[in-house]
Amino acid sequence: MLYLQYANRSDDMSEKKKVVQVKNPKTGRYVKIDREKGRIVAHKKSDGPFKNVAVARKRN
């Protein structure tokens, strides 16, 4: 199960959970994933997270 932390909060939380982002330690860049389709949809070209996309993290 994922622990989701929101980069930017919004009213439409359930819609946002469909798309999450994870930081790849190898590149230091974020990867955007469509959880519903099980697909990597984008790799961020610059530093920092995608706006308005939840960050998926390991549960402690």
Place this chain on the structure above:
Amino acid sequence: MIFYNPTDNDVLTKRIKYNPRSAFIMTQLGGVKTNLLDEILSQLKTALNQKEIHSLDANSLITGKDFLSKIWNLALSSPIGIAVLSENMQQTTVANIYYELGLMNALGKETVVIKTPKFKIPSDFIRTEYIKYDNSFEKKMDSFLQQIFEQAEYYGVMADSLIAKPLLSIDYLRRAYLITQEDVYKNRALEIIKSNKFDEHTSMMVNSYFDIS
């Protein structure tokens, strides 16, 4: 994942014996080694031991098979590939090491090059992470190994995020498990296996990832 037998290019249909929490060391094995190379290998082994990662090289497997099969099996079974290169090595040795490094990159393994200060990296490997052997080697090696364990955590989160595609999810779990040998990844894969129907070949490959009989 489908793998191919390197000697006849047929699809591999037998179980693969994986070596979780291991590193395949690609370097000069025979001949006379320089003192510097011996020193690097000794410090490398110490760094791996500290993280409870066992090191393997082409001499680790004693089989009647040809050398290519042996190398290929080691590259496939280990999660980490470490190439150690020195300017004093013969060109043929360096070529073999680059072949093995490329093979591991293609298989999605975590790789790094350790080089002596005077060794020049060719342009195709310019994006491959490398560590220059100097006074800070221990610190740099520790940082690289730490990053690998962070990468395993990333694979775990990716596996959860890609659960809609069970095989993709399992593949991320496979890599996380191979690096850490932590049961949490194996157990999550088991849940996916139980809740999905895979064909016989896929089941065999997936079971071999986690050493499930």
